[in-house]
Amino acid sequence: MNRAPRFRRLAAVAVALSATTALAACGSLGGGGGGGGVAEGDGVITFWHYYGDPHGVPLEAVLADYTEETGVEVEARFIPYDDFNRTLQQAAAAGELPDVALINAFDTAQMADAGIIEDLSAYVEGWGEQDAYYETGWESGQVDGAAFGIPHLADVYALYYNEALLTEAGVAVPTTWDEMEMAAKTITESGTASYGMAMSGIEGAEGATGILLRTLAAGGDLADFGGEAGVAALESIKRMTESGGLSEGFLTWNEDDAMAAFTNGEAAMAINSASAINVVRESAPDMKWSVAPLPADETEATYLSAENLTIGAGSGDADAAWELIEWMQQPSVLEEYLPARNKLPARDDVPGAVTDPVRATFADQLVNAWAPTGDLAARSNEALTIVQQALQAVISGTASPADAAATAQAAIDEAVGS
Structure with a gap:
């Protein structure tokens, strides 16, 4: 798999993001546990997020890299944070949820209980990488013993x-x-x-x-x-x-x-x-x-400040959505994406993302991170x-x-x- 295009793009993004921040003052394809390949969808993965500028720049760059490497189109949509959950709820009522929704980690249980996001347990079981994640972050995606969210990144x-x-x-x-x-x-x-x-x-x-x-x-x-x-x-x-x-x-x-x-x-x-x-x-x-x-x-x-990657309930492209999530969580992808995003890895096997000693100090604190759980999380x-x-x-x-x-x-x- 050719990593060079993504590295060049994210390196450029890191420079652009750094400059913008100063002005503003914030698995291979087919490897999914669900069986691989696009399900009944149209072959386009819809991806909703709440990252405004400059934070959305590296995210959409890494999604573009996924398309470049796999040929699978990803259609990203930005929704302001204050409107995000309400928009998901309205989309659920209309039967128009995205394939992938990047949500606040502590909204996971609420979204699962409302039937807005899918149970990912079968995918996770086939994937087998849950033990690579810091416990507090991983637990934020668990609801009644089932996995509904995969940690995207972390911050402390x-x-x-x-x-x-x-x-x-x-x-x-x-x-x-x-x-x-x-x-x-x-x-x-x-x-x-x-x-x-x-x-x-x-x-x-x-x-x-x-x-x-x-x-x-x-x-x-x-x-x-x-x-x-x-x-x-x-x-x-x-x-x-x-x-x-x-x-x-x-x-x-x-x-x-x-x-x-x-x-x-x-x-x-x-x-x-x-x-x-x-x-x-x-x-x-x-x-x-x-x-x-x-x-x-x-x-x-x-x-802990965290976000989870989830699959919208009723997604016609659930297998393809999972393949994107799995790809985004590869250590080699995170090593290039996270420094540009100025965040920490949610898993403990991504040393290349925290080589900076300042960032490493933050990463060392992930083992001491607290997060709300259960009803309190919602x-x-x-x-x-x-x-x-x-x-x-x-x-x-x-x-x-x-x-x-x-x-x-x-x-x-x-x-x-x-």
């Missing part, structure tokens, strides 16, 4: 730090959250940076990532946010804000805003995912920086939004950490039907 969070600013302030890279609070406070008080640490706290699910990470480190998770770990996390972020180590403005920041504060030198540290690597490199080419695992408390943990965005509201109440002073955590727990329980 770590701590970005400006080496020069930490040295100037006389602080070491924090390895515990107590050290994080002290380091952030010291940096701010020394005047080395406007504040020690930056993270997103904006309204909605995105703004809950930082407080969730702190909760995970304290030994809790999203399902029991009202317990000691959630209270400890709220208290920790409150102390950091009151000390000036974290700007109160973080409640209006999305992840891009947090990284802008880091790259322009306003913040000496930032919590973000591997997706921000190229942003830092393009926006601050002269900065001496690195990444470290997130600080630990009771445990060392990070949060309602995770709602639950995270509730947690952000608790954070906002604590920082604004309208509720104590204990009261805010308890209120959040009651709302989460109601959302997931507990």
Whole structure:
């Protein structure tokens, strides 16, 4: 199989994607377990995704490479993320689902229960590569013991730090959250940076990532946010804000805003995912920086951001759709695609995708990644939004950490039907 055309295309895509990001500021054919070959369809694989520019560029390039190598046409359709699930539901009602849908991993159970995606267990059994995947990511595609999704890629969070600013302030890279609070406070008080640490706290699910990470480190998770770990996390972020180590403005920041504060030198540290690597490199080419695992408390943990490849229910091209999924998950394909996409592999046998030492630090954290499961997975965005509201109440002073955590727990329980 000739890999050269794909390598050249993805190399070009990596350059184009890197430039666009800077301007914007985010098995062989026939090898499928289902028997191989196109089923009753028209020979064109429809592929729906929610990757806008620049992220869709490498995805559609790799789909074009599949067509070049196999002769099988893939028709890609971009649907904005906020409209994606609703569009799938409408397509299911009309009997017009795509052959392949790239979905948020934590929507898999909901999509399976609604009959929108197919059970892939027979394909997976014939394929036999499920043990190559990190457990947390693989489990996101399992529903009642059956495989409904194949992990497409992964992402996790770590701590970005400006080496020069930490040295100037006389602080070491924090390895515990107590050290994080002290380091952030010291940096701010020394005047080395406007504040020690930056993270997103904006309204909605995105703004809950930082407080969730702190909760995970304290030994809790999203399902029991009202317990000691959630209270400890709220208290920790409150102390950091009151000390000036974290700007109160973080409640209006999305992840891009947090990284802008880091790259322009306003913040000496930032919590973000591997997706921000190229942003830092393009926006601050002269900065001496690195990444470290997130600080630990009771445990060392990070949060998994993932997507799954699925087959639309009733696909006339199910075998062909599976062959595309299987091809896309070959290590040799992922080694070229993932760096251009600026993401991590969901499987542990793709060393060529993480040769960059910064990316390798993120990849090493995949074994410590947490993700919601079961009923919580289907309602995770709602639950995270509730947690952000608790954070906002604590920082604004309208509720104590204990009261805010308890209120959040009651709302989460109601959302997931507990």
